Amino acid sequence: MKAWAKAFYLSAAWEQTRAAYLMSQDYICERCGEPAKVVHHKQYITKENIGDAGVTLCWDNLEALCQDCHNKEHHRKERQRRYRFDEDGGILPPISKKN
Template sequence: MKDYARKFYKSAAWRKCRDAYFLSQHGLCERCSDPGLIVHHKIYISPENINDPSITLNPKNLELLCQTCHNQEHHGKSEVVRNGLRFDENGNLISI
């Protein structure tokens, strides 16, 4: 987690928003319908928008994702995440 976001993600406002959004999606990933795990910001949080609740706490900017779909969102199909490792098309970490 980025240092600038740490305080936000520990805030009561985020926890309340995250939990309400999770329930509104019945706990299911919005992309594949597997059990959801991560409430993801469609517009990524940045130092410039971290204090803008229309970005950080807006349900229209949120998406419930499972770990695999979240990995695909952030790491794509072929991005090398560590020397000799990348995510495959299913979001699984594989050796290359």
């Protein structure tokens, strides 16, 4: 959790919204159908919009996700993991980053 967002994520308003939203989705991930434990903000929370309840607490901006789907969402833009493997399990060289 980012330091600037800590107060929001520990607030009663967020805790109540999060709990109610997960319950409304029957604690099921909206992407894969596995058990959900994360309430994700579709429009990411930023320093600029954290005070806007239309972004932070609006159910239209929320999505119930399992931890795996939440991780995929936040790491989808990563170009390269530390290791890559071919179809036989052999280690592949890193992909060079394009500038």
